[in-house]
Every structure is written in structure tokens, then in C-alpha cells.
Amino acid sequence: MMKSLQLHSTHNTIFALRVSSLFFLFSSLTSHGHPIKAHIFIYAGCSQEKYQPGSTFEGNLNSFLSSVVSSSSQVSYNGFAVGNGSSTPQEGTIYGLFQCRGDLRTIDCSKCIESAVNQISLVCPYSYGASLQLEGCYVRYEHMDFLGKIDTSLRYKKCSKSVSNDVEFFRRRDDVLADMESATGFRVGSSGLVGGFAQCLGDLSPTDCTSCLADAVGKLKSLCGSAAAADVFLAQCYAQYWASGYYDLSSDSSSEDQAGKTVAIIVGVLAGLAVMIVLLSFCRKAMG
Known part of the structure; x- marks a missing residue:
């Protein structure tokens, strides 16, 4: 089921984190009651090209992300084409998809996708293209049509x-x-x-x-x-x-790990500062 989307050619910078990272850790349960760490952050890629707040692209991106969350409650994979009609400016088009790991229940798939959607705008703010991989699911969007085109990078x-x-x-x-x-x-x-x-x-x-x-x-x-x-x-x-018995979460991973850790720390610090600013603003208003 294809919904409407498109993107520009983007150059992705990949930020990798170890699976043991404490960045956005959550857990879900299988039907047998055993924990699956489906929401653990693995990596993200962000385009260097940025869109402007309030642009057509931003509106279509919000529509795409909303459709991804809604669709994940019914299917484990879907591709989208948003704003690629003749009446939409080319710079507003988006192509994207989401997919859950094949052994996740629908409810766990939906929770994982919701977590990924909540994170992708924080990790890749105002990006024309982004991808985010969690342990149990994946979300990607671009400003050009990448769907079905083989890429083994x-x-x-x-x-x-x-x-x-x-x-x-x-x-x-x-x-x-x-x-x-x-x-x-x-x-x-x-x-x-x-x-x-x-x-x-x-x-x-x-x-x-x-x-x-x-x-x-x-x-x-x-x-x-x-x-x-x-x-x-x-x-x-x-x-x-x-x-069995060998998996070591402190083991070596890709060379981008340190960059990924830095991104996670920066995002966390900025989020904390934003919360503090909002709270201080409310306090000033209450006192004034």
C-alpha cells in the first residue's frame, strides 16, 4: 500500500551507537513474557541539507511521520510517497518507509515505530533525509525516490x-x-x-x-x-x-561509535536545557 511522498538527493552522515548505549533505552514484551529490547538505538543517518521551519516539506514530513505511526498498528512494513502530485512543489515531496523486525507482535511493532518517530526529529533536526534503526524497527525518509533501489552500503x-x-x-x-x-x-x-x-x-x-x-x-x-x-x-x-554465552555488549563496533556517543550526549544536553528554559519561563510568568 503506497501513500503519497519524495526527496532531493541527500548525503547521509551515519552516526552509530553501540547496542549497549544508554540512549533511549526501553523494552517491550513478547507474547511469552520475555523482554525484547526492541527500542534500543542502533544507528541514525542525517542529511546535511536542511529544510526551513514552516516549509511545505515540514508539513509533508509531519504527515508522513503521522502516517507511519498509524500504519504500524496494522502492518509491519509500508512505503510512502507524500506530496509527489503535480499540485505540490517538488521541494515538498517525500519518499519513506518503515519496517519492524519480523518476529515482533503488531502491538510491539507499533510501540517501536512510535519510539523511532519520536526520536528521528531529535537526532536529525530539519533534515531533508534521515534514517533511524532501533533494535526492532527502522524508519527512513528522503527527498528523492529510493524505494526498491538496491543499496548495500x-x-x-x-x-x-x-x-x-x-x-x-x-x-x-x-x-x-x-x-x-x-x-x-x-x-x-x-x-x-x-x-x-x-x-x-x-x-x-x-x-x-x-x-x-x-x-x-x-x-x-x-x-x-x-x-x-x-x-x-x-x-x-x-x-x-x-x-550462547559469548555475546559481549562491551565489544568493538564500527568506527563511528564515538561520533554516535557524542551526538547522543549533545541531544540529551540540549533536551535538558530546553526543558529547563520552559520551566524557568513558566516560573517567571507565575511570579510576575
């Missing part, structure tokens, strides 16, 4: 500490990764004590999905080597694996 990686020469582990890991590589949507796999996830965005064809995941699996092996657990997020798909 690396957005985020996280590699745990290496394991010793454990032949059985690597055999199990390779079995899981081979299974992930052949997915055409969302897949959960396991072999012994090794498990994994893989998923493509819903705008990819089955062939392009398989191609994207093959690239993601290749990067898992080349970038993370003998890591006991690893995550690789490309622009349109991701693959993850882990060994």
Missing part, C-alpha cells in the same frame, strides 16, 4: 571479542550464516548454540534481498572474523549471529 557493524580456535563453533556459525544468506524476507536460524537473524526491507524483490543478504554475510565474515557474535546493517538488509 554499510551503515553499522558490531563485532564481539574473538573466540579461540573452536572448530565446532565456526562450523555451526557457517551453517547459520548459509541459512541467513538464502533468506528472502525475515529469517531466524540456529545450529546448536549458535543463532542468527536476517531481514531485508520490504521494498526489495526476492532476488535483490538474497543479493543484499549475501553481501551482509560476506561483511560479517570479513569485518568481524572470528567474533563470537556480530551484527552488520546495510542500507536495505541486516544479518546477525551470536553464540
